[in-house]
Structure formats: C-alpha cells, structure tokens
Amino acid sequence: MPHNFDDAARAGVLGHMNADHRDDNLLIARAFGAATAQSATMTGFDGDGGEWAVIDAAGRESALRVPWPGGAITERREVRREIVALYDEACRRLGVPPRPHD
Template identity: 40%
Template sequence: MTTFGPDVVAAVARHMNDDHADDCRIICQGLGGQPRATAARVSGMDDEAMEFVATVDGAPVPVRIPFRARLTERRQIRAEAARMYREACETLGVTPRADAS
C-alpha cells in the first residue's frame, strides 16, 4: 500500500506539471535515461518513486525514477523532487535555477 492517497498524487502532479514542466523534462533527461526527451509530465507517484511520461522522438515513454529513500510524509516530496532536479542538472551540466531548493 502506498503512503500517499490519490488526492496527494494528483496535487503533486498538477503542481509539477503546471509550475515545473521544464524541471520534469530535465529530471527525465538526466536521471531517467531519456536524454532526447523534449517534454515530460508527472503521471503518478508512490512512496518509492515518481513516474513521468516523457516525449521522446514524438512518442510517449514511461519513466519511473526512484526516490533516494522511501518517503513516509508528504513534506518529503518537495525536497526529494528538488534533489532529483539538482542531480539531473549536475548530470547534464546544466546550471539549476537559483530557487531550486
């Protein structure tokens, strides 16, 4: 059983997709093994990973990126998403946004 209910998953997906679309793409490029992704959206999440649908060569590709550790509280989600973004930037040699904390 997942720690997070469908309402939490929907809220996280909505926030990431509406406010951090470029971050989602960078995460999929740098950590999700999809360096040619031109876009990505959060499609789901559980306590072990965030799931995306990346657009690669015009086609949707599912991407599941594990969290560093199992999440047990909602407040951990933001920190883990920010960590994933920063690590993806480092992998890609991209300077992260100044507010990515």
C-alpha cells in the first residue's frame, strides 16, 4: 500500500505545482502518456507516484498517473526530488532544454 501524505503536504505541493509550474505539468503529461495534452493540472500524489488531469485537443479530460522515477517515497521532501526527476525526464523525452533547478 502506498504512503499517503497529509492534507497540508498535498495542499502545499499541489498549490505550488498548479500555480508556479503549469508548463512543467504539461511537459510531464505529454512525455508520460498524453502526447496531445493541451493542459494538465496536478490533482494528487502518494508514495508511488503523481496524478494529473489532462485536457486533450478535443477538450476531453482524462487522468494520468506517473510513477516516481526513484521508486516509492514516504517523506514530503522527497516529493520535490521526484517531480524534478519527472520534469528532467520529460524534457529529455521531448527534446526540450531543461531550466536550471534552484
């Protein structure tokens, strides 16, 4: 059974990803199974992976789940590491130069 993060962790991560990293959400969605995505919103995550709601060119919504590249996690600080790894891999797959990470 995957680790479930508390409400504060979920709200913090989802708020940050959907306010500050909309383009990253879209890159991740396109690289990991939703090639025609026009928009993507991170909707959840647990210890095994992240979840996005994806809207395609026809306006249809679907769910996308992507496992964490480094395997299962249990700590909030690990979520950032795994999302950054997904972003880097998405850039690699799509041929997009990644921006530097702080």
